[in-house]
Structures are given as structure tokens and as C-alpha cells.
Amino acid sequence: MIKKQSKINSVRRTLPVCFLLLVLILSGCHMPTHAPEHIPTLPIVEVPGSNPAMPVPTLPAFTPTPTTPPERIQLTATVWESLPRAPVLMYHRFDPRAGAFSSRYVTSLTDFDQHLYALHEAGFSLVSLDSWLRGVIHLQEGRRPLIITIDDLFYADQISLDDAGNPALYSGLGRLWSFSQEYPDFNFAAALFFNLGDKGYLNDYTNGVFSIKEGWREARARAIAWCIENGATPMNHLYEHPFLNRISPSEIQYQLEENDRALRQALTSINREDLIPGLPNVIALPYVVWPETDAGKQVLYNYTNPEGAPVAAIIEGDYDGGTRLAQAPFADDYSRWHIPRITASSSAIEGIISRKDDIPAAKACDLGEVWLNPHLLPEAISTAILARVMEGSCPDGYYIVHQWVFFVQENEVIQFSP
Secondary structure: OOOOOOOOOOEEEOOOHHHHHHOOOHHHOOOOOOOOOOOOOOOOOOOOOOOOOOOOOOOOOOOOOOOOOOOEEEEEEEEEOOOOEEOEEEEOEEEOOOOOOOOOOEEEHHHHHHHHHHHHHOOEEEOOHHHHHHOOOOOOOOOEEEEEEEEEEOOOOOOOEOOOOOEOOOOHHHHHHHHHHHOHHHOOOEEEEEOOOOOOOOOEEEOOEEEOOOOHHHHHHHHHHHHHHHOEEEEEOOOOOOOHHHOOHHHHHHHHHHHHHHHHHHHHHOOOHHHOOOOOOEEEOHHHOOOOOHHHHHHHHHOEOOOOOEOOEEEOOOOOOOOOOEEOOOOOOOOOOOEOOEEOOHHHHHHHHHOHHHOOOOEEEEEEEEEOOOOOHHHHHHHHHHHHHHOOOOOOEEEEEOOEEEEEEOOEEEEEEO
16 A cells, blocks of 8 residues: 655666666665656555455465575566556446436436346456556556446445345345355446435335335445455545535535545444545545635635545546546646536447546566565566566566556666655
């Protein structure tokens, strides 16, 4: 997990050819101190664990002692030959009824199934929004990145649990979970933009009809906990889904704080406070409307969540008829205050698939073994990357190794983060 910091430690490393035979010996690396012309700024989000289906390498713990010999580990990098870009789909409600029609804010589960099958067939796989915002963009080789978001949580048609505690197939996340189990390379991840102040939770589904009964708050809290544990991450959509151009800055502050408070209260009510630390601080604009005043906008920019995390990004909506893709955070034109989305529809899915070749696919580069030394590991990774590039076994591009991001071009390695 990337630690919080005010800016990225970015170092250019130029490694002479003579060191290639010592690729895994750390003490021989020369580290020039001049910085690259462009130093990207990656927003930092602390997140509660990672989706086990995602191919993110896990580094073993290392506690050196006088009697412990240095440990060597095998590393594989996710490589993007060009800047990663991704469509960010925006869903709202789901309709499980047979023969239901989709609209702008309601997607029939039949259509949702078709979306997932078509996107998977076209080579897309899910990455989490919070990982994307941190630049930690891992995917299986040959797969293209896709991000799914759902607004206006928590409704039972979006996430319901069955009696065994599993996501029900009559809910949107239940269908996504089932699909990810059938096609593990699609992964399971979603960003859930919640409003806990303007809705109840219909916790009963009988004969195709949702209704509310006693215990709905506990049922909702358990659904929220399941989401966090499995890679569907709650993010702030303000407490009562207000038009931000119609309320004062102090009211905006209240709406943000009360929404976060209600989420944590729900988790506390079922003794799942363990899921609270590390919840990300990402905001989606209700109705895709900004505050009218600069003071109102500053409330959004400066908001910190109850754990003290600053805002990592502000999520907007459609641009250019839903054709704009989200840029990786190390892109020159990246703005964390304006993350675009595409309203999910069958025609939007067809449009994304028709231009899939414009969206980079992941590659993998075997870096071999390196010494596991916490202080020198980034140097070892840089050395190994450059060796593979110069011998022709791996391309130039962006290398993601665990939480480290590097850029390689013309026999230079630049560390972007952390």
C-alpha cells in the first residue's frame, strides 16, 4: 500500500551497460539526482486490501537480523507500452424483472449480463478505481482496463445478500460477482458512490418485488461490509444527493461529513470497525453539478475524511457524448478533479468495443530475482527493468511492480512513485 505523501519521489536513474552483469547486485547502482522534466502528481488513497482476483504481487515481510541472510524474491512487472487509458462506466439502479427495459438510470439485469459478456469477449478486465487513481494499474497480460462505478447506493437491487451471505443474483453486484466467478480473468471491482441520508434499504425480495421489513439497517450494513471485503468500495456521493449549486459551502461540508459518518456508523453497528481504516476519500458530484461559488468548490477540494485522508479525486460524468477515457495519473494532461465517466448503455458498450484498439493492453515482464532489501528494492527493480529492456526481452513503457511505478525510455528508468 502506498504511504501518504505530499508529492511523488521521482528519481531518474541512468544505468551504464557495464552494470548489467551485476543486475541483481544492489551496491553497484549509480543514482544520478537530476529530476525528469515532467514530475507527475499521483493522488494517494489508502485502501482496505486488494481484490484477490487481481494479479498484484505480494511481497513477503522482511525483518533483517544479524543471523538472517538476505532473501531473494521473484518479481514480474505489469507493462504498458503506452499510457494506460480506461473507460469508466457509470451505472445506477438495476431491474431484475424478466422483460424489463433499460433506461438512463435503470439497467435491466439481462442487459447488464450482455454488457459484461461483450466487454469480456473484447478483452476488457476490471481494475478498481482506487488502484487506478494511485497509478497501481495491474492487469493480466493481454487484457484492457475497464472501471465500473455505481451511483446512489445503497439499494437492494444494487447489492443484496442471500441467506448464506452471498450476493444475490437479483442484484447488480450479485450478477457482476457471479460473472467474475465464471470468468476469473474479468476480475471483480467496483466503485460505489453512496448517499445514506435519502433512502431506506428494501431488504426483502419475494416474487419479483422488493419491500422493506424489520432489520433493514442491519441488512444494509452487512451488504456494505461484504462489498468492502470483496473489492466493491464505497465512496462519497454526499448524504442526501443535493444539487451542489443550490446549497451553501457549510451545507456541502455537512453533506460530506454526515455521509461518511453514516457509513462508519453502519459498520460499527455490526462490529465491523476493522473495515473503516483506509477507506478511500473520493467524491462523485451528484447530478454531475459543481458548486456555484469558488468557496463551495474549495470545500470539495479541501475535504478530509474522518481518518484524515485528503480527497484523491472528484468524479464527474459524460463528456463528448461519452467518448472520453480516463487517463492514468502519470499522464501530462491528468486532472484528479475531473475524472470522466460514460453513462452505461448498450450503445455506449458497443462504442467502447468498436475503439478497443485505442485502449492499451497489459503486458508482463519477468524481472527475475532481486534481493529483498526494503531500502534498496526500488534500485534493484530499476536495474532489473533496464536489463530486460536493453536485452530486448521487454519493451519501453510504464512498469508497475507491486506499488512502484517506473517509466522506461531510451535506456533510462524514471521512478514515478512511491
